[in-house]
Every structure is written in structure tokens, then in C-alpha cells.
Amino acid sequence: MKYYIIAGEASGDLLGSYLMKSIKKLDANADFRCWGGDLMEAQGGEIIKHYKDLAFMGFWEVLKNLRTILINIKVCKIDILLYEPDVLILIDYPGFNMRIAKFAKEQNIRVVYYVSPQIWAWKKKRMHKIKRDVDTLITILPFEKDFYAKYNYEAHYVGHPLLDVVTNEMKNDDWQDFKANYNLDDRPVIAILPGSRRQELKKMLPVMVQMVKQFPEYQFVMSKVKWQPLSLYQSYIKDKQIALVEGNTYSLLHHAKAAMVTSGTATLETALWNVPQVVCYKGSFISYLIARIVVGKHLKYISLVNLILDKPAVTELIQHDYNPKKLKTELEKIVHNHQIINTMKSDYEQLRHILGDAGASDNAAKLIVKHEIR
Numbered sequence: 001m002k003y004y005i006i007a008g009e010a011s012g013d014l015l016g017s018y019l020m021k022s023i024k025k026l027d028a029n030a031d032f033r034c035w036g037g038d039l040m041e042a043q044g045g046e047i048i049k050h051y052k053d054l055a056f057m058g059f060w061e062v063l064k065n066l067r068t069i070l071i072n073i074k075v076c077k078i079d080i081l082l083y084e085p086d087v088l089i090l091i092d093y094p095g096f097n098m099r100i101a102k103f104a105k106e107q108n109i110r111v112v113y114y115v116s117p118q119i120w121a122w123k124k125k126r127m128h129k130i131k132r133d134v135d136t137l138i139t140i141l142p143f144e145k146d147f148y149a150k151y152n153y154e155a156h157y158v159g160h161p162l163l164d165v166v167t168n169e170m171k172n173d174d175w176q177d178f179k180a181n182y183n184l185d186d187r188p189v190i191a192i193l194p195g196s197r198r199q200e201l202k203k204m205l206p207v208m209v210q211m212v213k214q215f216p217e218y219q220f221v222m223s224k225v226k227w228q229p230l231s232l233y234q235s236y237i238k239d240k241q242i243a244l245v246e247g248n249t250y251s252l253l254h255h256a257k258a259a260m261v262t263s264g265t266a267t268l269e270t271a272l273w274n275v276p277q278v279v280c281y282k283g284s285f286i287s288y289l290i291a292r293i294v295v296g297k298h299l300k301y302i303s304l305v306n307l308i309l310d311k312p313a314v315t316e317l318i319q320h321d322y323n324p325k326k327l328k329t330e331l332e333k334i335v336h337n338h339q340i341i342n343t344m345k346s347d348y349e350q351l352r353h354i355l356g357d358a359g360a361s362d363n364a365a366k367l368i369v370k371h372e373i374r
Helices: 010-026 038-042 059-064 066-083 094-106 124-133 144-149 162-169 175-181 198-208 230-237 249-255 265-272 285-295 304-309 324-336 338-355 360-369
Strands: 002-007 031-036 046-050 087-091 110-114 136-139 155-157 189-193 219-224 242-246 256-262 277-281 315-318
Touching: 002 010, 002 066, 002 094, 010 031, 010 038, 010 087, 010 110, 010 162, 010 265, 010 360, 031 038, 031 066, 038 046, 046 066, 066 094, 087 094, 094 110, 094 124, 110 360, 136 144, 136 360, 144 155, 162 265, 162 360, 175 249, 189 249, 189 265, 198 230, 198 256, 198 277, 198 324, 219 230, 219 249, 230 242, 242 249, 249 256, 249 265, 256 265, 256 324, 265 277, 265 304, 265 338, 277 324, 304 338, 315 324, 324 338
Parallel strands: 002 031, 002 087, 031 046, 087 110, 110 136, 136 155, 189 219, 189 256, 219 242, 256 277, 277 315
Antiparallel strands: none
């Protein structure tokens, strides 16, 4: 079978690669054409566009890059027609993927949406488009199935695929090896996970790096994505002693005592590694203002940890609250206050219980392949 997969972000590339691995177990003749990244390519996907050229963060940033986005949509539609896939698999990235879903449905191509668009957060009006354009909706958050049921639409909850990823990556990394690889000393580690988009890094890093001088008894290690230039990180690090870890985030979390994390999939990854965290987010003023107007009344939290638990298990420092003073205060709590640390880890245990067991990627692959193999 021929599978056309679209993932527009690093998290989608990760989940897509695990899905492809599971599909190949069921379909030995699987052929993949993808919008994604290195991980999907490693699973045999032919990459048409890399997600590093697709990820625009915030309303204003999308508007500024609208011409590029519209060209990408046109290119994608033409490429789908030329490839003639048996199934189109869309992974999150709703602004782009919902447009492609409509087009594919008009071409009588089966549409599977993997990682449901978060319309429950703010765009409930998209519900009619989901019903119209998506043949199979696969969700990875436990409350989504019930949400869609309210609209008389069947969604398939398969569990969260990050459990597959973390379970696969769990290993006894040796501290001495990790320390030697990144020229560290014996002080405990605070991890910096600033995101992957250029816009994110420019917003998040100036405040995060200020914590180094505030916590001299700790050493700071930052997760770097390989497609962003080293010079971008160095321009913020300057004379500060911060080690950079590229493509080895899980080893970093394995050895971290605490973490500063830009809101996104990384917040859930950090929780699954049982690392106390402060969640941070800052966008452009215009994007934030629009988000407050559109999302504010619908959404209590922005981090996946808090959304799934439906309570403030981890502190979220958003927009004007994301400043050096408040970040220092919250970071002090998760490295020194044992009661707060223990409560957060207890919440993490509840989170893992809610998400269930590993196997989401295999479950999703069965839903995608089972009706198609002849």
C-alpha cells in the first residue's frame, strides 16, 4: 500500500516514525511519501518537505508567512495527485492538514487523522469539517473520545505514543559516560528544553539562560536541535557555562534533577521521565492577544500534563509571567522544596496511569491498515 503522511513539527516526525515502524509490521509492501523529518526518513519515508521549513508559531507568524504556506499547500495537493496514495495520514498540524483533508476527500482518498486537532480547545466550529473530511480519527488523549462522542462522531483512542517512545528509550545511561561526553562536573543537572522553532528559541532563551548565575550549585545542559545553527544558541549562551546536547534529549532527562521546558510535547516527555519542571511559553504580543480572545474562555491550561490531569500539576509561566524573577522562584521550588517535588512526581504517576500502557503506535497502525490489506 501507498501511504502519504504529513507531519509539520518535530513531535509529529517522532510519532510518525513510530507509526511507520508499526505499519511495516502489518504491511510488508508499505511505501511512504512524507512531509516530515529525519526520523520518518529513517523509517523509509521519501521526504518531500522537511518540517523545519513548515513550522510557524503563533497567529502573527502564520500571517507573515502566509504566502509560503499557501504555496506549500498547492505543492502538497499536486504531489498527492501524482503519488495516488491509498491513504492519507495527517499528524496534528491542523491549520495545514485540515485544508489537505478537504482536498483529499474530494479526490476520494481515504483520510486518517492521527493525533486529533485540538478543536476541543478553541475551534469547535471545525467539528463539521472533521465529520465531512476525515474517515478515521485517531486520538491520543483520553478525554478526546468522549468529546467527539458529544458530536455523534466516533473517535478511536489508542493511548499515547510517547509511552512507546519512552519505553523504547528507557535504558541505564551511565552518569560517568554522560558527564564525560559533555564535559560536565559532579553538580546536579538542570535541563533546558527551549523548543525547536527559531521563533521559540528567540523568545524563550533570553530568560532561561539567566538562571545559570542564579543557581551556581547546579550545572545547566540545553537540548539543541540539529537543524538550528549552533550560532543561534551561542548568541544567547555567550559566556555562560551551558553544555549543549544534540539529539540526545532523553539521556539529558534521565540525568536531570529539574527542567525548564517550553510548552509542547516536551512537557509530557519530561513528565514521563519523572523530572520536575517549570513550563514556559511566550509568543509575540499580537499572537498572544489573539489567543487570549479566542482560547481564553475555553482552555484552563496550555501544557499537556495539566490538560490531561485537569489540574495545575506543573507551574505554567505564560507571556508576561515568563520573566527572570518568577522563573527563579518556580525553579527554586522544584529543586529545593521536597513537598512540591514529591507532589509533582505523584501527579506524574497519576498521569502515567491515565495514559495506560504502551502500544499506541501498533493500535493506530491496525486501524489504518486492517481495512486496506487485500
